[in-house]
Amino acid sequence: MTLFIEYLNAIVPLSDEAKNAIYPCLKKQHYKKNETIVRELASSQYLHFVEKGLIRAFYLKEEKEITDWFGLEKSIVGPIVRNFPIKKTIHRLETIEDTTLISISFNNLEKLYFQYHELERLGRIIAIQSMLLLQQKIDSIQFYSAKERYIDFITSYPTIIQRAPLGMIASYLGMNQVTLSRVRKMNV
Amino acid sequence: MTLFIEYLNAIVPLSDEAKNAIYPCLKKQHYKKNETIVRELASSQYLHFVEKGLIRAFYLKEEKEITDWFGLEKSIVGPIVRNFPIKKTIHRLETIEDTTLISISFNNLEKLYFQYHELERLGRIIAIQSMLLLQQKIDSIQFYSAKERYIDFITSYPTIIQRAPLGMIASYLGMNQVTLSRVRKMNV
């Protein structure tokens, strides 16, 4: 629990009062490898934080799984807002490894935002940081070749490459798995 | 001025007090077509709102201009935060048509955030909305063909196609101008 609060505190220093208010809202849960965490992300009522492990969000496009987000330890799942519809498509949340999540209901989150101006600020800043990550992803897929995207990925997320199957990474990078395999063999 | 405040108020209903605090911080300015608004976006000290007209943000990649954002009337330029580095590359902000902007300094914005919890909330919600737009853009460039992206674009932004040169739109869509031209002639 405190790991999550420390994570938040590192983004925006929080008062003890705010920290104490967050604490009782948190719930810790363990998941096994390849387990479904949330069957339909859009209608989930919880915000999750990955304390340990690796998870992913994906959806189906023409029978195929498209992974469009990886959650390493110390990541927040999706955005900091109630029922934020990432897409119209149905997203599922699954573990890739044994994972420990810390969760808080949107209901409680809204209450905390309302009660503590400093937490509202924290939410704003996390959203801004997420924007930065999204923008980076746009940059990498918009004007770079498959090889460049792959190099960028292993530079930004060196551990994921050893922890997730290539198929998931290929879809994350917007390329065919065969293309990813080809690109990898081009030395790098 | 009030148009901007109305825009904000529509996102999150604001108290009169907050509205009155915003008002004196605003500055209105007119620009001609093809005029530079900000030479280097990352070091700009102002947040802009497009009251009227059309603008774009772009950067140079291998001598070529890459437009990566269009600002229609009633858009906010970039994110609601001080010195938010969209990219390491130098972004310029230019008008495409005669344009009226309403601006507020980040300095004043920070003060307003600090003073009014409700404005901090507004900032958070705008950031979340921007995330949605970014996510949509990722969806469209990641798994769709040039033709599909073009169709998606004219559906989402039907007016821009008539107001901005195709070269800008092509770079925005992450494709060659020649490809865009080809795609357009495939009936649609």
Next chain:
DNA sequence: AGAATTTTTTAGCAAATGTTAAAAAATTAC
């Protein structure tokens, strides 16, 4: 209106990526 400039389209060829299928390698289950 006519000349100059900019934008858009067209064409031909090159390069990158997708697709299908099968083999090889690695991992998991018994």
Next chain:
DNA sequence: GTAATTTTTTAACATTTGCTAAAAAATTCT
């Protein structure tokens, strides 16, 4: 440890998109 399953690589060919250059069309300037 061996069989079964999953993941990764390889190959051959198809499709899409990129690139260069030139023609056509539209716009701007005087």
